[in-house]
Amino acid sequence: MNQPELLALGLDGVLIRFATAYSDAANSAAQHLAAALTSDPIPGQTEIAPGLGSVLLRFDRLATHRADILAALQHRLAAPQTAPSATQHWTIPACFGGTAGADLAEAAALAGRTEEALISELCATDLRVLALGFAPGQPYLGTLPEHWQMPRLPALTPRVEAGTITTALRQIVLFAAPSPTGWRALGRSAFRPFTAATAEPFLLRPGDTLRFTPASVEDIAGLIEKGDPLGGAVRSFLK
Incomplete structure:
Protein backbone atom coordinates (compact mmCIF):
# COMPACT_ATOMS: atom_id res chain seq x y z
CA MET A 1 0.00 0.00 0.00
CA ALA A 79 5.42 5.48 13.18
CA PRO A 80 4.18 1.86 13.18
CA GLN A 81 0.39 1.64 13.43
CA THR A 82 -1.12 -0.60 16.10
CA ALA A 83 -4.59 -2.11 16.20
CA PRO A 84 -7.19 -1.03 18.78
CA SER A 85 -6.68 -2.84 22.09
CA ALA A 86 -10.16 -4.37 22.31
CA THR A 87 -12.83 -5.44 19.85
CA GLN A 88 -16.50 -6.21 20.36
CA HIS A 89 -18.07 -9.28 18.83
CA TRP A 90 -21.84 -9.45 18.33
CA THR A 91 -24.21 -12.33 17.63
CA ILE A 92 -27.43 -10.93 16.16
CA PRO A 93 -30.64 -12.91 15.51
CA ALA A 94 -32.19 -12.28 12.09
CA CYS A 95 -34.85 -13.69 9.78
CA PHE A 96 -34.37 -13.92 6.03
CA GLY A 97 -36.52 -13.92 2.89
CA GLY A 98 -40.24 -13.27 2.57
CA THR A 99 -41.40 -9.74 3.28
CA ALA A 100 -38.33 -9.20 5.47
CA GLY A 101 -35.96 -9.94 2.57
CA ALA A 102 -37.76 -9.24 -0.65
CA ASP A 103 -34.60 -9.40 -2.81
CA LEU A 104 -33.17 -12.64 -1.44
CA ALA A 105 -34.17 -14.76 -4.45
CA GLU A 106 -32.57 -12.32 -6.89
CA ALA A 107 -29.42 -12.03 -4.79
CA ALA A 108 -29.10 -15.82 -4.62
CA ALA A 109 -29.50 -16.11 -8.39
CA LEU A 110 -26.81 -13.46 -8.96
CA ALA A 111 -24.49 -15.32 -6.59
CA GLY A 112 -25.20 -18.67 -8.26
CA ARG A 113 -26.44 -20.17 -4.99
CA THR A 114 -29.73 -21.35 -3.57
CA GLU A 115 -31.39 -19.02 -1.07
CA GLU A 116 -30.68 -21.48 1.71
CA ALA A 117 -27.00 -21.80 0.75
CA LEU A 118 -26.52 -18.05 0.50
CA ILE A 119 -28.00 -17.39 3.94
CA SER A 120 -26.15 -20.35 5.44
CA GLU A 121 -22.90 -18.87 4.15
CA LEU A 122 -23.77 -15.42 5.47
CA CYS A 123 -24.64 -16.75 8.93
CA ALA A 124 -21.37 -18.73 9.06
CA THR A 125 -19.29 -15.59 8.40
CA ASP A 126 -17.85 -13.20 10.97
CA LEU A 127 -18.43 -9.79 9.37
CA ARG A 128 -16.19 -6.87 10.30
CA VAL A 129 -17.53 -3.35 10.75
CA LEU A 130 -15.69 -1.58 7.93
CA ALA A 131 -17.15 1.88 8.57
CA LEU A 132 -20.17 3.70 9.96
CA GLY A 133 -22.00 6.10 7.69
CA PHE A 134 -24.92 7.28 5.56
CA ALA A 135 -26.99 7.44 8.76
CA PRO A 136 -25.79 7.73 12.38
CA GLY A 137 -24.24 4.47 13.59
CA GLN A 138 -25.10 2.56 10.41
CA PRO A 139 -22.54 -0.17 9.70
CA TYR A 140 -21.00 -1.29 6.44
CA LEU A 141 -19.96 -4.92 6.99
CA GLY A 142 -17.71 -7.24 5.04
CA THR A 143 -16.10 -8.29 3.03
CA LEU A 144 -17.81 -11.33 1.56
CA PRO A 145 -16.51 -13.79 -1.11
CA GLU A 146 -16.31 -12.82 -4.76
CA HIS A 147 -19.71 -14.28 -5.70
CA TRP A 148 -21.25 -11.59 -3.45
CA GLN A 149 -19.91 -8.92 -5.84
CA MET A 150 -23.38 -7.96 -7.06
CA PRO A 151 -24.35 -4.46 -8.20
CA ARG A 152 -26.86 -2.21 -6.53
CA LEU A 153 -30.46 -2.34 -7.73
CA PRO A 154 -31.21 -0.40 -10.95
CA ALA A 155 -33.83 1.66 -9.07
CA LEU A 156 -34.27 2.67 -5.44
CA THR A 157 -36.49 0.72 -3.10
CA PRO A 158 -38.57 3.57 -1.59
CA ARG A 159 -38.27 2.32 1.99
CA VAL A 160 -36.71 -0.43 4.07
CA GLU A 161 -37.31 -0.61 7.80
CA ALA A 162 -34.76 -0.19 10.57
CA GLY A 163 -32.91 -3.47 11.07
CA THR A 164 -33.12 -4.49 7.41
CA ILE A 165 -30.10 -6.48 6.22
CA THR A 166 -29.04 -5.58 2.67
CA THR A 167 -26.22 -6.48 0.32
CA ALA A 168 -24.21 -5.18 -2.64
CA LEU A 169 -20.54 -5.01 -3.64
CA ARG A 170 -19.43 -7.87 -1.32
CA GLN A 171 -20.74 -5.93 1.68
CA ILE A 172 -23.70 -5.94 4.04
CA VAL A 173 -25.45 -2.83 5.35
CA LEU A 174 -27.59 -3.17 8.48
CA PHE A 175 -29.98 -0.22 8.38
CA ALA A 176 -30.09 1.91 11.50
CA ALA A 177 -33.29 3.76 10.50
CA PRO A 178 -36.02 3.54 7.84
CA SER A 179 -34.56 4.62 4.51
CA PRO A 180 -34.71 4.31 0.74
CA THR A 181 -31.95 2.12 -0.67
CA GLY A 182 -30.48 0.65 -3.80
CA TRP A 183 -29.09 -2.37 -1.91
CA ARG A 184 -30.82 -5.75 -2.03
CA ALA A 185 -32.83 -6.68 1.08
CA LEU A 186 -32.04 -10.15 2.45
CA GLY A 187 -33.72 -10.10 5.86
CA ARG A 188 -34.31 -8.19 9.06
CA SER A 189 -33.16 -8.03 12.67
CA ALA A 190 -34.47 -6.26 15.76
CA PHE A 191 -30.99 -4.88 16.49
CA ARG A 192 -30.70 -1.06 16.37
CA PRO A 193 -27.10 0.11 15.90
CA PHE A 194 -28.08 3.69 16.79
CA THR A 195 -30.63 4.90 19.33
CA ALA A 196 -30.37 8.58 20.26
CA ALA A 197 -32.32 8.34 23.52
CA THR A 198 -30.05 5.82 25.25
CA ALA A 199 -26.88 6.11 27.35
CA GLU A 200 -24.96 4.22 24.64
CA PRO A 201 -26.39 5.58 21.34
CA PHE A 202 -23.71 3.99 19.10
CA LEU A 203 -23.55 0.25 19.73
CA LEU A 204 -21.12 -0.68 16.95
CA ARG A 205 -17.57 0.56 16.38
CA PRO A 206 -15.32 0.21 13.33
CA GLY A 207 -13.32 -2.97 13.78
CA ASP A 208 -16.09 -4.81 15.64
CA THR A 209 -17.16 -8.17 14.27
CA LEU A 210 -20.63 -9.63 14.14
CA ARG A 211 -22.38 -12.77 13.02
CA PHE A 212 -26.04 -13.23 12.16
CA THR A 213 -27.85 -16.24 13.56
CA PRO A 214 -31.08 -17.48 11.91
CA ALA A 215 -34.37 -16.83 13.71
CA SER A 216 -38.02 -17.08 12.72
CA VAL A 217 -40.09 -14.17 11.48
CA GLU A 218 -42.20 -14.52 14.63
CA ASP A 219 -39.14 -14.35 16.87
CA ILE A 220 -37.89 -11.16 15.21
CA ALA A 221 -41.37 -9.59 15.32
CA GLY A 222 -41.52 -10.32 19.05
CA LEU A 223 -38.10 -8.77 19.63
CA ILE A 224 -39.08 -5.67 17.67
CA GLU A 225 -42.26 -5.36 19.71
CA LYS A 226 -40.23 -5.35 22.95
CA GLY A 227 -38.41 -2.22 21.77
CA ASP A 228 -35.01 -3.22 23.19
CA PRO A 229 -32.32 -1.80 20.83
CA LEU A 230 -30.18 -4.89 21.42
CA GLY A 231 -32.87 -6.94 19.71
CA GLY A 232 -31.71 -10.18 21.30
CA ALA A 233 -28.08 -9.57 20.32
CA VAL A 234 -25.27 -10.91 22.51
CA ARG A 235 -22.08 -8.88 22.90
CA SER A 236 -18.66 -10.17 23.95
CA PHE A 237 -15.34 -8.38 24.27
CA LEU A 238 -12.16 -9.71 22.67
CA LYS A 239 -8.70 -8.61 23.74
Whole structure:
Protein backbone atom coordinates (compact mmCIF):
# COMPACT_ATOMS: atom_id res chain seq x y z
CA MET A 1 0.00 0.00 0.00
CA ASN A 2 1.31 3.44 -0.95
CA GLN A 3 1.88 6.29 1.48
CA PRO A 4 -1.49 7.94 2.26
CA GLU A 5 -2.46 11.28 0.75
CA LEU A 6 -3.09 14.26 3.03
CA LEU A 7 -5.80 16.38 1.40
CA ALA A 8 -7.27 19.70 2.53
CA LEU A 9 -11.02 19.43 3.08
CA GLY A 10 -12.78 22.74 3.65
CA LEU A 11 -11.46 25.34 6.07
CA ASP A 12 -10.96 23.03 9.05
CA GLY A 13 -10.49 19.53 7.70
CA VAL A 14 -7.80 17.14 6.49
CA LEU A 15 -8.59 13.87 4.71
CA ILE A 16 -6.02 11.13 5.17
CA ARG A 17 -6.71 8.87 2.18
CA PHE A 18 -5.10 5.44 2.08
CA ALA A 19 -6.67 4.30 -1.21
CA THR A 20 -9.22 5.35 -3.83
CA ALA A 21 -10.65 1.83 -4.15
CA TYR A 22 -11.61 -0.50 -1.32
CA SER A 23 -9.02 -2.90 0.07
CA ASP A 24 -8.84 -4.67 3.42
CA ALA A 25 -5.36 -3.19 3.96
CA ALA A 26 -6.55 0.38 3.42
CA ASN A 27 -9.58 -0.18 5.65
CA SER A 28 -7.44 -1.60 8.46
CA ALA A 29 -4.94 1.26 8.15
CA ALA A 30 -7.75 3.84 8.37
CA GLN A 31 -9.25 2.15 11.43
CA HIS A 32 -5.89 1.90 13.19
CA LEU A 33 -5.05 5.57 12.54
CA ALA A 34 -8.50 6.69 13.70
CA ALA A 35 -8.13 4.66 16.91
CA ALA A 36 -4.69 6.16 17.56
CA LEU A 37 -5.91 9.72 16.96
CA THR A 38 -8.92 9.15 19.19
CA SER A 39 -6.86 7.81 22.10
CA ASP A 40 -4.03 10.35 21.65
CA PRO A 41 -5.40 13.45 19.86
CA ILE A 42 -3.27 15.99 18.02
CA PRO A 43 -3.45 19.41 19.74
CA GLY A 44 -6.36 21.34 18.23
CA GLN A 45 -8.07 18.22 16.87
CA THR A 46 -11.87 18.34 17.26
CA GLU A 47 -13.24 15.33 15.34
CA ILE A 48 -12.11 12.01 13.88
CA ALA A 49 -14.30 10.10 11.41
CA PRO A 50 -12.94 6.92 9.75
CA GLY A 51 -14.29 5.79 6.37
CA LEU A 52 -13.78 2.70 4.24
CA GLY A 53 -10.27 3.76 3.26
CA SER A 54 -9.72 7.20 4.75
CA VAL A 55 -9.91 9.25 7.94
CA LEU A 56 -11.38 12.74 8.26
CA LEU A 57 -9.73 14.95 10.86
CA ARG A 58 -11.27 18.30 11.80
CA PHE A 59 -9.43 20.93 13.83
CA ASP A 60 -10.09 24.18 15.67
CA ARG A 61 -8.71 27.01 13.52
CA LEU A 62 -8.42 29.25 16.60
CA ALA A 63 -6.24 26.71 18.41
CA THR A 64 -3.93 25.45 15.65
CA HIS A 65 -2.98 25.78 11.99
CA ARG A 66 -3.34 23.35 9.10
CA ALA A 67 0.46 23.23 8.70
CA ASP A 68 0.84 22.06 12.31
CA ILE A 69 -1.83 19.40 11.81
CA LEU A 70 -0.13 18.15 8.63
CA ALA A 71 3.26 18.00 10.34
CA ALA A 72 1.80 16.05 13.26
CA LEU A 73 0.04 13.64 10.91
CA GLN A 74 3.21 13.00 8.93
CA HIS A 75 4.97 12.17 12.19
CA ARG A 76 2.15 9.82 13.25
CA LEU A 77 2.07 8.08 9.87
CA ALA A 78 5.81 7.47 9.96
CA ALA A 79 5.42 5.48 13.18
CA PRO A 80 4.18 1.86 13.18
CA GLN A 81 0.39 1.64 13.43
CA THR A 82 -1.12 -0.60 16.10
CA ALA A 83 -4.59 -2.11 16.20
CA PRO A 84 -7.19 -1.03 18.78
CA SER A 85 -6.68 -2.84 22.09
CA ALA A 86 -10.16 -4.37 22.31
CA THR A 87 -12.83 -5.44 19.85
CA GLN A 88 -16.50 -6.21 20.36
CA HIS A 89 -18.07 -9.28 18.83
CA TRP A 90 -21.84 -9.45 18.33
CA THR A 91 -24.21 -12.33 17.63
CA ILE A 92 -27.43 -10.93 16.16
CA PRO A 93 -30.64 -12.91 15.51
CA ALA A 94 -32.19 -12.28 12.09
CA CYS A 95 -34.85 -13.69 9.78
CA PHE A 96 -34.37 -13.92 6.03
CA GLY A 97 -36.52 -13.92 2.89
CA GLY A 98 -40.24 -13.27 2.57
CA THR A 99 -41.40 -9.74 3.28
CA ALA A 100 -38.33 -9.20 5.47
CA GLY A 101 -35.96 -9.94 2.57
CA ALA A 102 -37.76 -9.24 -0.65
CA ASP A 103 -34.60 -9.40 -2.81
CA LEU A 104 -33.17 -12.64 -1.44
CA ALA A 105 -34.17 -14.76 -4.45
CA GLU A 106 -32.57 -12.32 -6.89
CA ALA A 107 -29.42 -12.03 -4.79
CA ALA A 108 -29.10 -15.82 -4.62
CA ALA A 109 -29.50 -16.11 -8.39
CA LEU A 110 -26.81 -13.46 -8.96
CA ALA A 111 -24.49 -15.32 -6.59
CA GLY A 112 -25.20 -18.67 -8.26
CA ARG A 113 -26.44 -20.17 -4.99
CA THR A 114 -29.73 -21.35 -3.57
CA GLU A 115 -31.39 -19.02 -1.07
CA GLU A 116 -30.68 -21.48 1.71
CA ALA A 117 -27.00 -21.80 0.75
CA LEU A 118 -26.52 -18.05 0.50
CA ILE A 119 -28.00 -17.39 3.94
CA SER A 120 -26.15 -20.35 5.44
CA GLU A 121 -22.90 -18.87 4.15
CA LEU A 122 -23.77 -15.42 5.47
CA CYS A 123 -24.64 -16.75 8.93
CA ALA A 124 -21.37 -18.73 9.06
CA THR A 125 -19.29 -15.59 8.40
CA ASP A 126 -17.85 -13.20 10.97
CA LEU A 127 -18.43 -9.79 9.37
CA ARG A 128 -16.19 -6.87 10.30
CA VAL A 129 -17.53 -3.35 10.75
CA LEU A 130 -15.69 -1.58 7.93
CA ALA A 131 -17.15 1.88 8.57
CA LEU A 132 -20.17 3.70 9.96
CA GLY A 133 -22.00 6.10 7.69
CA PHE A 134 -24.92 7.28 5.56
CA ALA A 135 -26.99 7.44 8.76
CA PRO A 136 -25.79 7.73 12.38
CA GLY A 137 -24.24 4.47 13.59
CA GLN A 138 -25.10 2.56 10.41
CA PRO A 139 -22.54 -0.17 9.70
CA TYR A 140 -21.00 -1.29 6.44
CA LEU A 141 -19.96 -4.92 6.99
CA GLY A 142 -17.71 -7.24 5.04
CA THR A 143 -16.10 -8.29 3.03
CA LEU A 144 -17.81 -11.33 1.56
CA PRO A 145 -16.51 -13.79 -1.11
CA GLU A 146 -16.31 -12.82 -4.76
CA HIS A 147 -19.71 -14.28 -5.70
CA TRP A 148 -21.25 -11.59 -3.45
CA GLN A 149 -19.91 -8.92 -5.84
CA MET A 150 -23.38 -7.96 -7.06
CA PRO A 151 -24.35 -4.46 -8.20
CA ARG A 152 -26.86 -2.21 -6.53
CA LEU A 153 -30.46 -2.34 -7.73
CA PRO A 154 -31.21 -0.40 -10.95
CA ALA A 155 -33.83 1.66 -9.07
CA LEU A 156 -34.27 2.67 -5.44
CA THR A 157 -36.49 0.72 -3.10
CA PRO A 158 -38.57 3.57 -1.59
CA ARG A 159 -38.27 2.32 1.99
CA VAL A 160 -36.71 -0.43 4.07
CA GLU A 161 -37.31 -0.61 7.80
CA ALA A 162 -34.76 -0.19 10.57
CA GLY A 163 -32.91 -3.47 11.07
CA THR A 164 -33.12 -4.49 7.41
CA ILE A 165 -30.10 -6.48 6.22
CA THR A 166 -29.04 -5.58 2.67
CA THR A 167 -26.22 -6.48 0.32
CA ALA A 168 -24.21 -5.18 -2.64
CA LEU A 169 -20.54 -5.01 -3.64
CA ARG A 170 -19.43 -7.87 -1.32
CA GLN A 171 -20.74 -5.93 1.68
CA ILE A 172 -23.70 -5.94 4.04
CA VAL A 173 -25.45 -2.83 5.35
CA LEU A 174 -27.59 -3.17 8.48
CA PHE A 175 -29.98 -0.22 8.38
CA ALA A 176 -30.09 1.91 11.50
CA ALA A 177 -33.29 3.76 10.50
CA PRO A 178 -36.02 3.54 7.84
CA SER A 179 -34.56 4.62 4.51
CA PRO A 180 -34.71 4.31 0.74
CA THR A 181 -31.95 2.12 -0.67
CA GLY A 182 -30.48 0.65 -3.80
CA TRP A 183 -29.09 -2.37 -1.91
CA ARG A 184 -30.82 -5.75 -2.03
CA ALA A 185 -32.83 -6.68 1.08
CA LEU A 186 -32.04 -10.15 2.45
CA GLY A 187 -33.72 -10.10 5.86
CA ARG A 188 -34.31 -8.19 9.06
CA SER A 189 -33.16 -8.03 12.67
CA ALA A 190 -34.47 -6.26 15.76
CA PHE A 191 -30.99 -4.88 16.49
CA ARG A 192 -30.70 -1.06 16.37
CA PRO A 193 -27.10 0.11 15.90
CA PHE A 194 -28.08 3.69 16.79
CA THR A 195 -30.63 4.90 19.33
CA ALA A 196 -30.37 8.58 20.26
CA ALA A 197 -32.32 8.34 23.52
CA THR A 198 -30.05 5.82 25.25
CA ALA A 199 -26.88 6.11 27.35
CA GLU A 200 -24.96 4.22 24.64
CA PRO A 201 -26.39 5.58 21.34
CA PHE A 202 -23.71 3.99 19.10
CA LEU A 203 -23.55 0.25 19.73
CA LEU A 204 -21.12 -0.68 16.95
CA ARG A 205 -17.57 0.56 16.38
CA PRO A 206 -15.32 0.21 13.33
CA GLY A 207 -13.32 -2.97 13.78
CA ASP A 208 -16.09 -4.81 15.64
CA THR A 209 -17.16 -8.17 14.27
CA LEU A 210 -20.63 -9.63 14.14
CA ARG A 211 -22.38 -12.77 13.02
CA PHE A 212 -26.04 -13.23 12.16
CA THR A 213 -27.85 -16.24 13.56
CA PRO A 214 -31.08 -17.48 11.91
CA ALA A 215 -34.37 -16.83 13.71
CA SER A 216 -38.02 -17.08 12.72
CA VAL A 217 -40.09 -14.17 11.48
CA GLU A 218 -42.20 -14.52 14.63
CA ASP A 219 -39.14 -14.35 16.87
CA ILE A 220 -37.89 -11.16 15.21
CA ALA A 221 -41.37 -9.59 15.32
CA GLY A 222 -41.52 -10.32 19.05
CA LEU A 223 -38.10 -8.77 19.63
CA ILE A 224 -39.08 -5.67 17.67
CA GLU A 225 -42.26 -5.36 19.71
CA LYS A 226 -40.23 -5.35 22.95
CA GLY A 227 -38.41 -2.22 21.77
CA ASP A 228 -35.01 -3.22 23.19
CA PRO A 229 -32.32 -1.80 20.83
CA LEU A 230 -30.18 -4.89 21.42
CA GLY A 231 -32.87 -6.94 19.71
CA GLY A 232 -31.71 -10.18 21.30
CA ALA A 233 -28.08 -9.57 20.32
CA VAL A 234 -25.27 -10.91 22.51
CA ARG A 235 -22.08 -8.88 22.90
CA SER A 236 -18.66 -10.17 23.95
CA PHE A 237 -15.34 -8.38 24.27
CA LEU A 238 -12.16 -9.71 22.67
CA LYS A 239 -8.70 -8.61 23.74
